[in-house]
Amino acid sequence: MLASTTRVNQHASLSSKRSTAVKIVRCQAAPAASTPVPGKPSPTTRAQEGQDDGKPFINLIPNNGRWEKGIPPVMGAHLMASGTVSPVSVSKGAGIDVTPHPFQYHETETDGTVLLYVTAEKAQAGLVRLVEEASAAAVKAKGAFTLVLSGGSLPALLGPLAASKSVDWAKTHVFFVDERNVPHSSPDSTYKAASEALLSKVPIPAAQVYAIAEGLPVEQAAIQYEGRIISIPASALPRATEGGLPVFDLILLGVGPDGHVASLFPNRAETSAPAAGRWVLPVRNSPKPPPERITFTMPVINAAKEVAIVALGESKREIVQRTLEVQALPGALPAQLVRPRGGKLKWVLDVASAEALDIASWGEAKRFPRSSIPTEKKE
Numbered sequence: 001m002l003a004s005t006t007r008v009n010q011h012a013s014l015s016s017k018r019s020t021a022v023k024i025v026r027c028q029a030a031p032a033a034s035t036p037v038p039g040k041p042s043p044t045t046r047a048q049e050g051q052d053d054g055k056p057f058i059n060l061i062p063n064n065g066r067w068e069k070g071i072p073p074v075m076g077a078h079l080m081a082s083g084t085v086s087p088v089s090v091s092k093g094a095g096i097d098v099t100p101h102p103f104q105y106h107e108t109e110t111d112g113t114v115l116l117y118v119t120a121e122k123a124q125a126g127l128v129r130l131v132e133e134a135s136a137a138a139v140k141a142k143g144a145f146t147l148v149l150s151g152g153s154l155p156a157l158l159g160p161l162a163a164s165k166s167v168d169w170a171k172t173h174v175f176f177v178d179e180r181n182v183p184h185s186s187p188d189s190t191y192k193a194a195s196e197a198l199l200s201k202v203p204i205p206a207a208q209v210y211a212i213a214e215g216l217p218v219e220q221a222a223i224q225y226e227g228r229i230i231s232i233p234a235s236a237l238p239r240a241t242e243g244g245l246p247v248f249d250l251i252l253l254g255v256g257p258d259g260h261v262a263s264l265f266p267n268r269a270e271t272s273a274p275a276a277g278r279w280v281l282p283v284r285n286s287p288k289p290p291p292e293r294i295t296f297t298m299p300v301i302n303a304a305k306e307v308a309i310v311a312l313g314e315s316k317r318e319i320v321q322r323t324l325e326v327q328a329l330p331g332a333l334p335a336q337l338v339r340p341r342g343g344k345l346k347w348v349l350d351v352a353s354a355e356a357l358d359i360a361s362w363g364e365a366k367r368f369p370r371s372s373i374p375t376e377k378k379e
């Protein structure tokens with residue numbers, strides 16, 4: 001049974017004039033593409049009324065809520081904010097010629113918290129506070145704080161942390177949830193970006209910044225990185241009771257236009273790596289250049305105490321809406337697989353990236369399961 005939808009701050013209008021975050025706590029459940037929202041011409045409304053507005057006529061997932069084995073007969077086929085239609089997958093009926101999909105729908109939901117800021121600057125300040133709070137809690141609890149960074153636009157957002165008076169850098173360990181397999185001096189290096197924006201400006205011991213080993217083949221770089229994580233004592237980096245995965249205190253993710261997080265891309269084998277396997281994997285032929293990377297697996301991300309997905313600006317509008325509001329093919333959007341099992345999930349948005357969200361409808365209970373990686377691989 002889905003967790004009952006938590007209260008949504010109905011006043012969280014996107015045009016909020018509030019100067020700070022509007023905290024919206026909700027279940028991560030996608031409204032059915034066929035659930036017309038009063039006052040909002042949803043694809044259904046347009047399709048049912050047969051308006052020929054030039055947009056593709058789309059087949060809608062029947063919102064009967066009683067699918068065989070939790071799998072809707074038609075997956076996808078929803079009209080995305082960009083006006084394109086997502087891919088369709090038609091099963092032949094439950095249990096008929098169905099090969100075990102690396103991802104499955106399941107009924108449980110994880111509450112996520114959406115922190116919606118009026119501007120990117122306020123979102124950046126909120127992100128800094130989020131790191132400071134996680135740091136204080138971790139150092140108080142175990143005398144160490146493990147912070148994991150993404151690449152892309154994220155490192156530059158952390159610049160103001162250099163002025164923070166509350167982060168104990170002597171007790172902080174910084175990792176990279178993914179990293180390009182390039183020299184540290186390369187403009188593509190996330191280590192370089194994070195060093196320039198923050199790490200070179202704070203008194204963090206060099207041995208506590210875990211950069212990728214340079215000059216190795218990507219498979220060896222992944223193994224070497226995993227070995228460094230394994231060598232960290234559980235007192236600083238506890239291991240989860242289930243599966244022994246490392247429990248990082250805070251992982252900061254970006255999200256790509258295809259829904260990738262870290263270097264886990266849609267429909268790629270790395271994205272469905274099981275919890276029982278490697279913690280860090282090599283990625284070749286990455287859809288996002290540069291081609292070679294290493295990446296944490298999704299189970300490692302989901303073992304974290306807290307995960308924040310940071311998506312700011314107009315360019316994130318469509319993927320934020322798809323990820324938070326649209327039923328996707330199982331695993332089609334890796335960002336929808338981010339569901340910390342025992343931890344907290346937060347989205348850090350600004351009005352520009354949240355503009356396409358239909359927050360007013362978030363108060364209604366939705367019966368859309370989310371895809372996830374099964375805990376045991378179905379052979």
Ligand SMILES: O=C(O)[C@H](O)[C@@H](O)[C@H](O)[C@H](O)COP(=O)(O)O
Pocket residue numbers: 150151152153154178179180190253254255256260261262263288
């Ligand atoms: O190394 C990387 O490229 C990142 O880890 C990647 O996952 C990034 O976070 C997203 O692609 C979003 O990047 P932007 O925030 O720059 O759009």
